[in-house]
Amino acid sequence: MSENTTDVIVGGAVLAVAVGFLLYAGQATGLSGGGSEYELTASFRSADGINVGTDVRMAGVKIGRVTDITLDPGTYRASTVFSVLQGIEIPDDSAVAISSEGLLGGNYVELLPGGSPFYLEPGTEIEFTQGSISLVSLLMKFVAGDDKEDQAE
Known part of the structure; x- marks a missing residue:
């Protein structure tokens, strides 16, 4: 059970970092409506x-x-x-x-x-x-x- 909880936490952290990177890349290239x-x-x-x-x-x-x-x-x-x-x-x-x-x-x-x-x-x-x-x-x-x-x- 603790392995599933750890997997969910690590997966959520990876997903949050990926979304943050995409937002940063969009702002850096001017694709966002800043x-x-x-x-x-x-x-x-x-x-x-x-x-x-x-x-x-x-x-x-x-x-x-x-x-x-x-x-x-x-x-x-x-x-x-x-x-x-x-x-x-x-x-x-x-x-x-x-x-x-x-x-x-x-x-x-x-x-x-x-x-x-x-x-x-x-x-x-x-x-x-x-x-x-x-x-x-x-x-x-x-x-x-x-x-x-x-x-x-």
Whole structure:
């Protein structure tokens, strides 16, 4: 009889830990309805390194996530939809850029607030954008630049 009681207690503890882990994973990935959000859009020349679920940050603080990325067939630009937490008002002259966490880190969407007293409405497109910068192309330009200097001497 005591073995059955022990099995029930251990099983309940394992089940509680599993439910806790699922709740934590849902909050960490943004799947839970932890707060209301509104959507903004932006169009990038290059959206390398970001995907659905990528963080949207302002001043290094996560304030949202990317919810959709599609190719606009008319402009050949990456149309990006991202959510921002309700209560965070973005000035209408703000910019959005794809930034890198470092040489080996991933990319994220960074909101750079402007100074306007007017704020973006939900669904508005942010006009001022800066796409991702390819580290490989920068290194190739650096290497090609050094070769040209060596050939000139």
